[in-house]
Amino acid sequence: QKEVEQDPGPLSVPEGAIVSLNCTYSNSAFQYFMWYRQYSRKGPELLMYTYSSGNKEDGRFTAQVDKSSKYISLFIRDSQPSDSATYLCAMRELIQGAQKLVFGQGTRLTINP
């Protein structure tokens, strides 16, 4: 079983729709949860970062973490064509002076005008 599972998509939605992207994980020791956005021919950029269970909002983006279910989500409200990209979830565990960072496969998202 992979440590982090993410549906690769592709996911295609109309402009203005609410988008829900999800990842599940098996390692209960993950402490930090991140979402990265990667445009074509670019490197990933950090979009959201959360530490604890609950919601974190930043503009049109909301990150949600449910540690009991080992499930994280990214919601995009009022989606725009410029949101079309691949979204990667990532999780981090700090172990005695070292870190373990694991990424999901990425979900390719297209917002249609």
Added chain:
Amino acid sequence: ETGVTQTPRHLVMGMTNKKSLKCEQHLGHNAMYWYKQSAKKPLELMFVYNFKEQTENNSVPSRFSPECPNSSHLFLHLHTLQPEDSALYLCASSQDWDTDTQYFGPGTRLTVL
């Protein structure tokens, strides 16, 4: 130049060639990373350098050899690669090795013939 830059952006090499990838960060960070991104696979962390010292080597084959002469520069020396090594190689940096925010370069698209 700002952020994280990588050269070359594209590289085609034969299995017997020796080449090097270069990464430079202009952010004053102390930690630098090499990642491999293959199609339909999660991003894989290859090497971590913190204050020029290698802190992680995630079971990467010896045909990949990193070098970090200072905190701003990171190289990945390649020799006798295999076709399955074809991928996007991403460099990233962060303030320190355990910092949540990593800034990625645009990557080098490597094709091994």
